[in-house]
Amino acid sequence: MNDSGYDYSIVRGFAYSALFWLIVGLIIGLWIAFEMFDPSLNLTPWLSFGRLRVVHTNGLGVGFGLSGIFATAYYMLQRLTRTPLPFPRLAKAQMYFFNLIIAAAAVTLMAGMNTTKEYAELEWPLDIAVVVMWVMFAINVFAILIKRREEQMYISLWYLIAMTVTIAVLYIVNNLEIPVTLFKSYSIYAGNNDANVQWWYGHNIVGFIFTVPILAMFYYFLPKATGLPIYSHRLSIVSFWSLIFAYLWTGAHHLMLTPLPEWIQTVAIAFSIFLIAPSWGSVVNGYYTLQGNWEQMRTNYLTKFFILGITFYGLQTLQGPLQGLRTLNAFFHYTDWVIGHVHMGTMGWVTMIISASFYYMIPRISGRELYSIKLANIHFWLILVGQLAWTITMWIGGIQQGAMWKATNPDGSLMYSFLDGLTSLYPYYRMRFAAGLVYFAGILIFAWNIFQTVRQAPQTTETAEA
């Protein structure tokens, strides 16, 4: 179908993987959300909250997030370099290997084999597999960039390069461990150092999976979908370099008021505040791109996804640094506020941008029209409402929880027991579960729409995709 020789089967394969792990990850999310207000779903050790929670975070963060990133990266890399994939069979092997790793991760985590390091829970044999898989990906990234037929590398490619390099550094440094058996290992770092390395990783892996490559999608698919050029190239350059410079200093804002040396905490706060600037550089760039064309919010179903997505990114990158401030952190840390914060980013920004990118990409690679724009609109509204209800519920719950933990009687004694604080949250947990159902319905419609698009007979035969 495409004379250009572009390999789209790999794009399709990763897109299907993303949809599959998205649905699986959300089902597990709903399951553990239910366990939070009613422990009766802790049916076996395998389905207990402590084990399933990491299956949820890994399944969505890595299973869905990275699959979506691989799918769009393989598409953007070929289009932006005007070069076919150098090693399509290697890419295919990477895809099967990747899905095998995620499946093995789910099974081993449910079996209780984990290192406890947040977002790096996999035991050492799987860590090695992840590194091999990443090298397979990186070979194609750099080979296509070297062979490219387009002299200048577009913004999206910068973000993909930064992601490829940084995730490798983060993953290897944080996962250095000494094996005891095939299923058990110990971190080479101890105590404070282990915590410092872990949150350097934990914060930045989120940044380099949920920010950097998602911005690559934003910068590529927003102009494509709207037909409008990015507002400022110079702003993109400044935002990019200051973002990747400042990001790596900020991990310790997850460790406020712990025994970690205070200077590391203070440096982390300072850089977190600075980070608002480059983040908002991209937000402003996105908004200004739409300048004079805001009617597209009504006429172009994709524009809504991108603009609401970047809006949630903007809110996220404002809320995050504020939470890092010592006084606010003392109140909000360890409460459900933080859970609300994370989910605004993942359910709002990340999923909206990946959804819109797929809506743009899948019809083009399969030579078909989108099955239903109406369904895409319903999908948009369901995930918007679901996400807002979800995060706002958790913010309010978190404020209440923080206030109850801090409340004292006139004589200075504590006003509430820990259990009082927990049980007062059950209504919020029920609402959160209901909001999750709404969101999940939106995602099912999304998957159905993509599935029907690919299934129907080709409607467009021309290759209008140069």
Next chain:
Amino acid sequence: MGINSKPLLFAVVSALVILVGTVVTVFVPMFMPSTQPVSRFVKPYTAIEQEGRDLYIREGCNNCHTQTVRPLRTEVLRYGEYSKAEEFAWDRPFLWGSRRTGPDLNRVGGKYPDSWHYKHMHSPQSMFALSNMPPYGWLAANKLDTSNSYRKCEILGYGYSEAEVQQQIADYKQRVTSPEYDSKATRDLVTPPALQSELTEMDAIIAYLQKLGRDVKAMGAQQ
């Protein structure tokens, strides 16, 4: 800009840019003694406590419980003395956690008798009707696997000989299976008869919980 047409140079420059903050805030502190001070009061875990710690990790207890008390008035009132850097010198990995669905556990050692923990692990709802903690009674139905205990202590640098590790295991088994054990009645209630004279996973996790924060109490008593 030239760098935008040189992908390998771009990758190298990106790597250098991300490494600046990394080196200053992560790599350099690893070599500064102030980051991980050592105290003679903070002792390594015994082999059984370490097995219990590994079970705590296996069950993902850290997803709901933190192990770091912050230097805030209400927190010290609720949990006890705030956490000190020295306490974690032997912790690989660290288990500070990031979310308190359940209370902080850094000072739980010695707070309740073993019998309380047996009952609570068996059925949290029997102690707190509205608790959302999963029941862990099944841990008492699993015999504790100590086949790697020595190797674990060796890797973690605890300095025990193999004979000392075996002695620690035998001592703890003697303690919890003895008719004299002050939590015997509760332990027998939750432990299947076939395992009542063996060490179970629940015994180990309780040994670990009872260790948490105890060294610091000793440190405080000395000063």
